[in-house]
Amino acid sequence: PASLRRRPARLITLGFLGAIAVGTLLLSLPIATTGRRATLLEALFTTTSAVCVTGLAVVDTETFWTPFGQVVILALIQVGGFGVMTVASLLGLLLSRRIGLQSRLVAAESTHSTALGDVKRVLLGVLRFTLAAEAVVAVLLAIRLMVAYDATPGHALWSGVFHSVSAFNNAGFSIYSDNLMRFVADPWVCLPICAAIITGGLGFPVLLELWRLKRSRRLWQSSRWSIHSRLTIGTTVVLLVVGTLVFLLAEWNNERTLGALDTPGKVLAAFTQAVMPRTAGFNSIDISALNNGTWFFTDMLMFIGAGSAGTGGGIKVGTFAVLAFVIWSELRGDPDVTVLDRRLSRTTQRQAVAVALLGVAAVVVPTFVMTVTTTEFSLDAILYEVISAFTTTGLSTGITATLPGWHQVVLVCLMFLGRLGPITLGTSLALRERQRLYRRPESAMIIG
Amino acid sequence: PASLRRRPARLITLGFLGAIAVGTLLLSLPIATTGRRATLLEALFTTTSAVCVTGLAVVDTETFWTPFGQVVILALIQVGGFGVMTVASLLGLLLSRRIGLQSRLVAAESTHSTALGDVKRVLLGVLRFTLAAEAVVAVLLAIRLMVAYDATPGHALWSGVFHSVSAFNNAGFSIYSDNLMRFVADPWVCLPICAAIITGGLGFPVLLELWRLKRSRRLWQSSRWSIHSRLTIGTTVVLLVVGTLVFLLAEWNNERTLGALDTPGKVLAAFTQAVMPRTAGFNSIDISALNNGTWFFTDMLMFIGAGSAGTGGGIKVGTFAVLAFVIWSELRGDPDVTVLDRRLSRTTQRQAVAVALLGVAAVVVPTFVMTVTTTEFSLDAILYEVISAFTTTGLSTGITATLPGWHQVVLVCLMFLGRLGPITLGTSLALRERQRLYRRPESAMIIG
Numbered sequence: 001p002a003s004l005r006r007r008p009a010r011l012i013t014l015g016f017l018g019a020i021a022v023g024t025l026l027l028s029l030p031i032a033t034t035g036r037r038a039t040l041l042e043a044l045f046t047t048t049s050a051v052c053v054t055g056l057a058v059v060d061t062e063t064f065w066t067p068f069g070q071v072v073i074l075a076l077i078q079v080g081g082f083g084v085m086t087v088a089s090l091l092g093l094l095l096s097r098r099i100g101l102q103s104r105l106v107a108a109e110s111t112h113s114t115a116l117g118d119v120k121r122v123l124l125g126v127l128r129f130t131l132a133a134e135a136v137v138a139v140l141l142a143i144r145l146m147v148a149y150d151a152t153p154g155h156a157l158w159s160g161v162f163h164s165v166s167a168f169n170n171a172g173f174s175i176y177s178d179n180l181m182r183f184v185a186d187p188w189v190c191l192p193i194c195a196a197i198i199t200g201g202l203g204f205p206v207l208l209e210l211w212r213l214k215r216s217r218r219l220w221q222s223s224r225w226s227i228h229s230r231l232t233i234g235t236t237v238v239l240l241v242v243g244t245l246v247f248l249l250a251e252w253n254n255e256r257t258l259g260a261l262d263t264p265g266k267v268l269a270a271f272t273q274a275v276m277p278r279t280a281g282f283n284s285i286d287i288s289a290l291n292n293g294t295w296f297f298t299d300m301l302m303f304i305g306a307g308s309a310g311t312g313g314g315i316k317v318g319t320f321a322v323l324a325f326v327i328w329s330e331l332r333g334d335p336d337v338t339v340l341d342r343r344l345s346r347t348t349q350r351q352a353v354a355v356a357l358l359g360v361a362a363v364v365v366p367t368f369v370m371t372v373t374t375t376e377f378s379l380d381a382i383l384y385e386v387i388s389a390f391t392t393t394g395l396s397t398g399i400t401a402t403l404p405g406w407h408q409v410v411l412v413c414l415m416f417l418g419r420l421g422p423i424t425l426g427t428s429l430a431l432r433e434r435q436r437l438y439r440r441p442e443s444a445m446i447i448g
Numbered sequence: 449p450a451s452l453r454r455r456p457a458r459l460i461t462l463g464f465l466g467a468i469a470v471g472t473l474l475l476s477l478p479i480a481t482t483g484r485r486a487t488l489l490e491a492l493f494t495t496t497s498a499v500c501v502t503g504l505a506v507v508d509t510e511t512f513w514t515p516f517g518q519v520v521i522l523a524l525i526q527v528g529g530f531g532v533m534t535v536a537s538l539l540g541l542l543l544s545r546r547i548g549l550q551s552r553l554v555a556a557e558s559t560h561s562t563a564l565g566d567v568k569r570v571l572l573g574v575l576r577f578t579l580a581a582e583a584v585v586a587v588l589l590a591i592r593l594m595v596a597y598d599a600t601p602g603h604a605l606w607s608g609v610f611h612s613v614s615a616f617n618n619a620g621f622s623i624y625s626d627n628l629m630r631f632v633a634d635p636w637v638c639l640p641i642c643a644a645i646i647t648g649g650l651g652f653p654v655l656l657e658l659w660r661l662k663r664s665r666r667l668w669q670s671s672r673w674s675i676h677s678r679l680t681i682g683t684t685v686v687l688l689v690v691g692t693l694v695f696l697l698a699e700w701n702n703e704r705t706l707g708a709l710d711t712p713g714k715v716l717a718a719f720t721q722a723v724m725p726r727t728a729g730f731n732s733i734d735i736s737a738l739n740n741g742t743w744f745f746t747d748m749l750m751f752i753g754a755g756s757a758g759t760g761g762g763i764k765v766g767t768f769a770v771l772a773f774v775i776w777s778e779l780r781g782d783p784d785v786t787v788l789d790r791r792l793s794r795t796t797q798r799q800a801v802a803v804a805l806l807g808v809a810a811v812v813v814p815t816f817v818m819t820v821t822t823t824e825f826s827l828d829a830i831l832y833e834v835i836s837a838f839t840t841t842g843l844s845t846g847i848t849a850t851l852p853g854w855h856q857v858v859l860v861c862l863m864f865l866g867r868l869g870p871i872t873l874g875t876s877l878a879l880r881e882r883q884r885l886y887r888r889p890e891s892a893m894i895i896g
């Protein structure tokens with residue numbers, strides 16, 4: 001815990017690198033694969049994709065890996081999701097202390113012993129939430145698979161656990177070659193998975209706050225909610241509604257996607273496909289068959305991503321909402337940025353700008369490098385792939401396996417960067433913000 | 449001048465709308481066209497493209513318009529370029545006064561009579577610079593056209609004036625159907641045009657400062673240069689060098705672009721094509737034949753654009769540089785943003801963030817609308833077209849004339865928005881920044 005306080009970014013980076021090394025080793029074993037052994041790149045790509053809960057795949061999860069390989073993948077997903085949720089929550093805790101604000105996670109003073117207590121409390125809290133949510137969804141899925149699909153109890157349970165863990169951790173891996181496409185019109189499968197995804201994506205601080213408010217019977221007094229929870233939940237709801245509507249409008253007549261379904265099926269599939277880019281990455285319809293306008297819209301949803309300190313990726317809905325408020329105040333000519341009844345701290349504003357702009361750079365530069373070094377892939381497909389990797393979404397137009405090897409290495413780096421970059425930037429860098437004793441003379445510039 | 453001080457944004461908007469109305473009327477006259485009369489949309493699109501110095505075209509400038517029509521287009525370009533340069537310089541002047549900083553444009557106090565004097569001084573200054581630069585380039589081009597291309601003196605002079613005005617105002621219109629492609633390997637045509645483009649694109653405040661420093665023999669004492677000039681010139685040079693290198697690397701073997709030229713020709717064409725996206729929009733090579741990686745790179749150059757209070761568009765190099773410094777300070781954990789030896793004012797930082805993020809929105813939303821409502825155009829082409837219109841660059845992959853009519857209307861709105869949006873946002877909105885008497889309690893958030 002002492003080192004976690006000193007160098008949290010370094011610790012989580014080393015932890016992820018360690019997990020990737022172990023995973024790559026295990027997936028390279030002969031017992032991990034059904035046929036030939038996995039190449040180093042295949043094992044590395046799959047491991048990174050699992051640990052960073054992305055879900056992009058260069059080989060088919062159902063047929064290429066043995067049950068042993070699939071268990072390794074599942075374990076990597078759980079370790080990755082749990083690790084990020086825990087560390088991000090702890091960083092958020094350290095940050096709220098450092099900037100002198102009342103933390104809702106702890107009440108005690110920041111001494112070494114209580115810090116240790118905090119770490120335990122966060123670890124146990126995340127563990128409890130994770131296991132509870134995953135267990136509920138796994139049971140629901142297993143029952144449905146036995147009742148409606150004649151699955152054996154063994155397969156139903158395994159499939160239920162796999163998809164439940166994959167969903168809560170926003171991983172998007174499936175043990176079926178067609179992902180969730182066979183369940184496109186089945187709300188008993190799609191909705192529990194969506195619920196797990198949204199819950200995991202909200203982030204631990206929001207979940208903890210809601211749970212505490214519920215216990216003290218004040219859940220419906222929205223004035224009790226923190227700014228963070230209100231922005232995260234509000235933006236999530238807006239994006240889900242808008243996403244569902246856009247998918248419905250853009251794909252209603254596309255015979256290869258929504259066009260083949262009846263109206264309730266269309267609505268279910270559109271809602272499911274609006275949940276997935278934020279940033280779970282399952283697919284119940286064929287992504288390669290979507291219109292390129294829908295791809296571009298999905299790009300934006302993926303980039304925004306899910307909630308902070310949760311299992312999802314992207315720049316985070318809170319970051320997006322803060323930027324919207326920053327621009328709104330600028331347009332109004334208001335020197336303060338006011339969110340609901342609070343003034344946003346300048347540090348928060350600057351973090352949001354840095355995370356968003358560096359996120360743009362992290363998408364634009366690899367997209368440029370990949371488009372300029374190949375001629376066979378369109379910008380649509382490459383941009384989709386890059387954003388999907390950086391935001392750890394895992395949706396793909398289908399080009400992942402056919403990309404040149406070094407492009408796959410670029411994607412591996414992007415998944416890693418996308419999983420750890422925004423978190424460490426948004427919190428641990430702010431922890432070392434320092435004061436200047438000497439301030440230079442101020443200067444303005446003509447802008448625009 | 450009084451109204452200019454009160455409502456500068458409204459005045460420039462009305463002025464542009466008036467110019468567009470008159471231009472549309474003139475280009476709708478039978479004497480403006482060689483064959484059939486122009487439709488309302490063709491006249492409106494061409495006028496807006498000219499006034500907003502964009503250069504996108506739905507009809508061929510050489511064959512569709514009569515000399516009368518071409519003179520109207522040239523006049524619209526000159527009015528548009530002069531109007532923006534003047535008003536942006538005046539806004540910059542008002543802004544530097546308002547925020548209490550020493551203005552380099554005037555020394556007197558801000559009374560009504562000196563304000564009138566300022567307006568005259570800026571108008572005359574811009575006029576003098578414009579005419580001087582345009583005259584030199586027009587003569588150089590006319591001589592070259594007579595000497596090397598056997599042009600008649602009349603045609604050479606007309607062509608020289610047209611391309612010189614079009615270049616200094618960063619308009620990109622040409623009276624040749626192939627734009628500048630016939631001159632791809634001719635440095636005596638390409639380089640004067642590039643020089644006019646770069647000069648016009650630096651912006652009046654920079655030009656005036658350099659000229660004053662030169663007169664007082666202190667041009668080479670770079671510590672005398674303002675932050676604005678140093679950032680604008682420095683970023684421009686970096687972007688030109690990087691642009692040339694990327695074009696060379698990406699297109700060296702493309703037989704349809706650089707591949708057909710010898711090495712000096714390759715370098716000249718690459719440099720010319722690196723100048724054009726910032727944001728003149730001539731082309732000496734076939735844009736539709738570029739690799740899609742080069743398109744995407746051009747997208748980025750166009751978005752960054754040229755200097756503030758000049759004839760170019762985009763979010764402006766100064767804005768881009770300020771954002772880079774903001775992120776750099778954030779990464780260093782430095783609470784102040786230091787540029788060279790100055791601390792950047794908070795207002796400047798917020799303006800840069802607002803201009804850039806609203807610029808992203810102004811590109812992303814129309815791109816989404818256009819991709820989702822057509823199936824025949826790829827994201828590459830639509831994104832290129834939208835960025836080209838918003839940044840008033842005028843480069844095109846060739847789809848402008850074949851887009852549906854209401855997409856062309858979207859482009860008309862984008863050109864208008866792109867020409868006036870960043871300027872008015874960046875300055876006039878800052879003019880009405882107000883203080884709050886009551887500040888709400890501060891709040892921080894988890895970001896990333």
Ligand SMILES: [K+]
Nearest residue numbers: 054171280393
């Ligand atoms: K995912």
Ligand SMILES: [K+]
Nearest residue numbers: 502619728841
């Ligand atoms: K232009």
